[in-house]
Amino acid sequence: MNKYIDDNMHTAELEQSLNDSxxxxxxKDLCYKYDLRVSQRLMLTKYKYDNDWQRGxxxxxxxxxxxxxxxxxxxxxxxxxxxxxxxxKYTLFFNEAFVLDYQGIPQAVxxxxxxxxxxxxxxxxxxxxxxxxxxxxITSNKVSQVLKTLRRKEWKPLSTYDNYLAMKIDTxxxxxxxxxxxxxxxxxxxxxxxxxxxLTYDNKNKLSEILDSLYGNKNSISHVTxxxxxxxxxxxxxxxxxVHSTFKEIKAEFDNNFTAIGITDxxxxxVGEAYEHQGDYKIPNGKDILYAENNEIRDFKQYDKQYDKQxxQLIIHKTQRVRNxxxxxxxxxxxxxxxxxxxxxxxxxNKEDRNEVVREYFKGEYSNRYDDNNWIEELGCxxxxxxxxxxxxxxFQITWLLMAKPQ
Numbered sequence: 001m002n003k004y005i006d007d008n009m010h011t012a013e014l015e016q017s018l019n020d021s022x023x024x025x026x027x028k029d030l031c032y033k034y035d036l037r038v039s040q041r042l043m044l045t046k047y048k049y050d051n052d053w054q055r056g057x058x059x060x061x062x063x064x065x066x067x068x069x070x071x072x073x074x075x076x077x078x079x080x081x082x083x084x085x086x087x088x089k090y091t092l093f094f095n096e097a098f099v100l101d102y103q104g105i106p107q108a109v110x111x112x113x114x115x116x117x118x119x120x121x122x123x124x125x126x127x128x129x130x131x132x133x134x135x136x137x138i139t140s141n142k143v144s145q146v147l148k149t150l151r152r153k154e155w156k157p158l159s160t161y162d163n164y165l166a167m168k169i170d171t172x173x174x175x176x177x178x179x180x181x182x183x184x185x186x187x188x189x190x191x192x193x194x195x196x197x198x199l200t201y202d203n204k205n206k207l208s209e210i211l212d213s214l215y216g217n218k219n220s221i222s223h224v225t226x227x228x229x230x231x232x233x234x235x236x237x238x239x240x241x242x243v244h245s246t247f248k249e250i251k252a253e254f255d256n257n258f259t260a261i262g263i264t265d266x267x268x269x270x271v272g273e274a275y276e277h278q279g280d281y282k283i284p285n286g287k288d289i290l291y292a293e294n295n296e297i298r299d300f301k302q303y304d305k306q307y308d309k310q311x312x313q314l315i316i317h318k319t320q321r322v323r324n325x326x327x328x329x330x331x332x333x334x335x336x337x338x339x340x341x342x343x344x345x346x347x348x349x350n351k352e353d354r355n356e357v358v359r360e361y362f363k364g365e366y367s368n369r370y371d372d373n374n375w376i377e378e379l380g381c382x383x384x385x386x387x388x389x390x391x392x393x394x395x396f397q398i399t400w401l402l403m404a405k406p407q
Contacts, residue, residue: 004028006037006101008322009268014067017041018098022112026119026143027098033147034157036100036107039321040267041067042395044097044111045083047090055133057393058082058094063267099395102157104270104321105166106395113139119146122396123162125153133391159286166262166398168281168290169274169314169384177373178250184373185246189307192239199232247309253380258402259334260316261325263359266395271328272319274402278312316400333406340379341403361401380404 002015004027018024018038030036043058043066058073059082065071073079073094083092097111109120116139129135138153140146158164176186213221254276262270281290290313325331325338341361348363349355356364363383374383382402390396 004031004038006039006104006321008320008327009037009039011064011067011323013069014038014041017067017069017096020069021096021098023098023110023117026110026117026146027100029143029147030100030108030110030119034102036102036157038098039101039104039106040099040395042097042099042109042266043071043073043079044095046093046095046113047086049090052130056391057265057395059265059393067267099266101321104272104319105158105398106264106266107157107163109395116141117143117146119150121155121163122166122390122394123160125155136390156285159283159288161283161288161290164283164286164288164290166386166396167316167319169316169386169400169402171276171311171313173374174314174382174384175250175311177375178246178253179373179375179377180242180246180249183242183246185243185250188239188243188246192236192243195232195236195239199229199236243307247307250311251309253404254311257405258314258382259405260319261361261401261403262398263362264395264398265393268321268323269325270319270321270398271325272316273405274314274316274400276312277315278310281313281315314402334403337379337381337403337406341376341381344376344379362399 002010002018004018005014018027018041021027027038031038040063042063043060044055045058046053046055048054058079060066060076060079062078065076086092095111095113097109099106100108100110107122111118111120118137118139120133120137122136124135125138126135129137138146138149140149158167176184178185180188213219257276258274260270260272260274262272264270282288283290322328325334328334338361345357345361345363349357358364375381380403384400384402386398386400
């Protein structure tokens, strides 16, 4: 195997493209110094607008073909269809680039352009730049200068809050959206609180009768009022029990941990494990700390002191990237859930025209945005997006599928 390419992502086509690339000298040094590995060849676009270069990542289906050194983007019908309007107005250029991973997580895109070696990070690595792309990218005609700038910036893979974003999932929406018998935790809490409110704000004449009985005329409470509040208190208790039962089921899901499967605008699948972390979290490869009071830990005491529940953020670790899920040693343990998920999504896709399934097990970006819930509770599955700011179709943003780990 090529020592600069991730073993799980290696193909003969990718190796040939990398070896013949002008950016290869920088790739070798980056892989050696930072333990990075190439996972995919991409295509970048650029065109001139108002005498400035506008750069971006290509929007394409089927990343495998990009690894082939003979791939010609201008001969690809699907790709040119995406850019038909732009190519009519501007002269469109394409340039190859390579994704560099650390433990399967995309950390940089490297390419050679106009005599310069270019290193694009997954965050604003520069304080200033003429545009967003420039703020993300270090360029020099010398590899040594790029490496020197990275040292000065103290860049390391998965070492700061900014480039660790892909490894954590905030649990606010995840917890509140969890449903039992079709009722989400958020709705269960709302209905419980409304029922408590009804005890005092509705039927004020009955409440007045009780207060008179306790502190005023001391008359006995009427049978009607007694029956009314007995029924109301029973409703409140039942709703309270439903809330705590839902909390219990969520806690069981979190305690069991998750298998995390991620996709990006790049090739292969990212696979790891997700576990709940309470309190401050020190990023393993750096100095930054994710402080509990600053992250999305959910304390449900804000609703009522009886909801004394906390859920930490999910941390994803033990990651790797594979070109096919079947390469995983534990794929057989995932296969039953993945099979049922595939059937579920086929039915879901047929319900509405806007519903679209991509990459077998994932909802399309548009349909996922307008879906009412990212949980599929009966399968123990949840979808989570890691929003990393950057160019459209960048390979850094990961959409995660969390699957309950097999018992």
